[in-house]
Amino acid sequence: MSRAKKTWRMATDRLVDIFALLARYEKGGASEGSLCLVAAEITELSGAGIALSSDSNLMTSMGTTTGPATELMDIEITLREGPCTDACRGEDAVEDIDLLRGSTPRWVVYTPQAIAVGARAVFGFPVRIGAVRLGALSLYRDKRGALTYEQASDGYLMASVIGRAILAMQAGASGNALATELEREATFDFAIHQAAGILAIQGFTDVGSALVLLRTHAFATNTPISTLATRVIAHQTSYDSKSAMWSEETS
Amino acid sequence: MRIDESGAAASLNRQSPSEGQEGAMTRESLLVATLVELADNLVDNFDVIDVLTLLCDRAVKSVDVNAAGVMLTAPGGELQYLASSSDSMRILELFQIQANEGPCVDCVRDGLPIINVELTSPDERWPRFSPRAIELGFHSVHCLPMRLRGRTIGALNLFRNEMGTLNDEDVIIAQGMADVSTIAILQHRSSLDATTLNDQLSRALNSRIIIEQAKGMVSESTQCTMDEAFERLRAHARNHNLGLTVVATSIVDGTLTSKDLDQPRTNSGTTSSS
Numbered sequence: 448m449s450r451a452k453k454t455w456r457m458a459t460d461r462l463v464d465i466f467a468l469l470a471r472y473e474k475g476g477a478s479e480g481s482l483c484l485v486a487a488e489i490t491e492l493s494g495a496g497i498a499l500s501s502d503s504n505l506m507t508s509m510g511t512t513t514g515p516a517t518e519l520m521d522i523e524i525t526l527r528e529g530p531c532t533d534a535c536r537g538e539d540a541v542e543d544i545d546l547l548r549g550s551t552p553r554w555v556v557y558t559p560q561a562i563a564v565g566a567r568a569v570f571g572f573p574v575r576i577g578a579v580r581l582g583a584l585s586l587y588r589d590k591r592g593a594l595t596y597e598q599a600s601d602g603y604l605m606a607s608v609i610g611r612a613i614l615a616m617q618a619g620a621s622g623n624a625l626a627t628e629l630e631r632e633a634t635f636d637f638a639i640h641q642a643a644g645i646l647a648i649q650g651f652t653d654v655g656s657a658l659v660l661l662r663t664h665a666f667a668t669n670t671p672i673s674t675l676a677t678r679v680i681a682h683q684t685s686y687d688s689k690s691a692m693w694s695e696e697t698s
Numbered sequence: 699m700r701i702d703e704s705g706a707a708a709s710l711n712r713q714s715p716s717e718g719q720e721g722a723m724t725r726e727s728l729l730v731a732t733l734v735e736l737a738d739n740l741v742d743n744f745d746v747i748d749v750l751t752l753l754c755d756r757a758v759k760s761v762d763v764n765a766a767g768v769m770l771t772a773p774g775g776e777l778q779y780l781a782s783s784s785d786s787m788r789i790l791e792l793f794q795i796q797a798n799e800g801p802c803v804d805c806v807r808d809g810l811p812i813i814n815v816e817l818t819s820p821d822e823r824w825p826r827f828s829p830r831a832i833e834l835g836f837h838s839v840h841c842l843p844m845r846l847r848g849r850t851i852g853a854l855n856l857f858r859n860e861m862g863t864l865n866d867e868d869v870i871i872a873q874g875m876a877d878v879s880t881i882a883i884l885q886h887r888s889s890l891d892a893t894t895l896n897d898q899l900s901r902a903l904n905s906r907i908i909i910e911q912a913k914g915m916v917s918e919s920t921q922c923t924m925d926e927a928f929e930r931l932r933a934h935a936r937n938h939n940l941g942l943t944v945v946a947t948s949i950v951d952g953t954l955t956s957k958d959l960d961q962p963r964t965n966s967g968t969t970s971s972s
Binding site for chain 1: 772773774775776779792795796849891892893894895896897899900901904906907908910911912913914915916917918919924946947950951952
């Protein structure tokens with residue numbers, strides 16, 4: 448049987464591309480928007496921004512590429528409408544592939560302002576980990592047109608990398624050195640999600656905070672997060688919310 | 699690829715032909731019952747993980763195999779676990795992802811079915827996967843691609859305890875089940891542009907993560923195993939005619955508490971693994 452690779456790209460290859468690019472931007476000192484620079488470059492679009500969402504549906508900017516992307520993010524945060532806003536709240540990616548088309552724009556106030564700063568097509572990808580909503584990745588292009596399969600796929604892949612980056616930063620990782628942190632655990636296995644559920648109950652908290660708790664303890668003890676998760680599931684490691692202390696089963 | 703909603707057997711209420719009586723059914727009647735039940739599920743606002751878990755259970759009963767599982771390619775190409783009929787299948791699916799080696803990895807990469815491959819130890823083709831599979835009791839493997847417009851979006855894994863071959867009929871049935879899995883993942887989308895197809899893949903995978911988060915919560919607050927937690931989520935979804943993911947989301951966001959979940963019937967015919 449043929450072992451030729453055909454069109455299928457190994458995900459690890461694509462992730463390696465992403466981490467290598469991120470490391471390069473971080474080394475170059477582009478700390479503010481390294482993830483955004485990578486997102487724009489990997490999807491071959493004009494610019495990118497990352498929005499964080501809170502429970503109260505308020506968005507804040509976590510960074511953008513320079514130029515129109517910054518203005519687009521400001522417009523969305525002020526108006527509370529646009530692709531990023533919709534992606535924060537919804538299930539699927541959001542797009543308007545031709546802002547100039549038609550007389551009834553998808554976003555009444557946002558669209559003309561987005562056109563004014565130079566966007567012709569805009570996209571929003573939800574950033575989430577299971578039921579935990581963290582925000583959205585916003586992308587724009589200065590020409591109209593739909594995304595190819597690979598671009599849409601890269602948008603989602605980038606959104607998942609950003610999800611893990613947000614967790615890492617909430618757990619205390621430096622925003623300037625994410626590449627090495629993320630590369631260490633490229634795939635989140637299911638043990639992590641089960642363990643987050645367990646910790647949410649033990650810690651009387653929500654699953655999002657439980658994920659941060661897990662990540663923080665993994666950092667602090669220099670344990671791979673999947674190893675810690677497996678221990679949590681086996682009840683060899685547990686968390687006590689009253690004392691805010693972790694305990695280890697001694698065997 | 700569309701299902702005509704009006705033509706399907708939507709009038710059948712969600713009576714499962716399983717629940718203990720399928721032992722007496724011939725394979726043909728079990729297949730027909732499975733197809734009707736799947737059609738019934740697929741016309742509603744169904745839950746993709748629930749349908750695929752059902753499909754894995756039925757694959758084991760209809761085809762001459764001992765375990766079945768579905769893996770999907772995430773946006774970006776990475777394989778991810780979606781459903782399985784047994785614990786050992788789930789372990790091997792997750793192992794293939796980690797090792798980046800095994801029948802499913804080859805099947806998805808090449809887009810070609812893998813039929814009747816006997817496992818040996820040591821094994822040249824899958825040096826890490828084969829010993830692990832043999833350790834868990836499997837001796838031959840099959841894997842059918844889930845294909846959509848020239849793209850392989852995932853695969854149906856079928857493992858057997860015994861050496862020996864699947865007959866042609868079994869292979870046809872198995873490929874049919876892989877095709878049904880593809881339809882389930884597409885849900886009701888008739889137009890599938892690049893973004894929509896990625897939406898559907900991403901949704902299915904995120905559903906699985908929500909279910910894992912909910913399983914962790916249910917198992918911890920009611921002191922049960924992960925598999926029992928899965929069965930409780932599934933039973934509650936069935937009893938209340940809700941999607942499995944909807945129930946799991948309610949657990950995670952706190953609108954439903956674990957102790958309010960229905961208990962699964964102890965004598966249920968399902969043996970699926972979470």
